[in-house]
Amino acid sequence: MKYAVLIYQNEKEWAEASEEQRRAAYAAHGRFTRLLQERNADRGGEELALSDTARTVRLRGDDAVVTDGPYAETAEQLGGFYLVDTADLDEALEFARELARMGDVIEVRPVAAPPGGVH
Template identity: 40%
Template sequence: MKYVILIHSTPQPWGHPTSDFVAELQALPEQERATLQADFESVMQEMAERGELLGGQALGDPSEARLVRWHAGRRKITDGPYAETVEHFAGFFLIDVASQDRAEEVAAKFAGPGETVELRPVAE
């Protein structure tokens, strides 16, 4: 079963890894931050060893995003990502796991303070 893990975040300034730039995570004690980072690195290693990690990519600054919309019978390109967004799409990972339970187990390791992780099945 393929899933995409979508990471929504608001790093200030924009940068990766986003946790380095998210105030809520930076407010945690150093040991707690180290534990969260170790959990993330562990699940990444585990997925690589099991062949579950198909790919992923961090995304650039949302201020450089462009939207292409259909407007008045034509395509129109505007600045993006969205006018009223608080969180921005920061990156994604594509995984192929045996079950939804496994996908949820993995996605839980991606969620940290100040960030939202969306787990969505891939349409096949």
């Protein structure tokens, strides 16, 4: 079953991180990616640009209105994601716990199956 493992982080803390702290974070993500690959669960993932580069599109009547920034103001912003293919939710949560050890907030969400039930 496929799950999106979403990584939320405080962008202010990331902006203030030292070069050494950043290298350590990237190294930890590299180790995590290798774990996913060893378990044949890696289906992709990416770091996202900072939320101030985001645009939000909302429908207002018949018009699509584009505004700067993310959808909501929150303490943490979506900073990246992994797409994993696991046997079940428990295995996806096991991976999420590994990521959470890095200090970020992790959301695990099933990828919706299309009509017919096969990805």
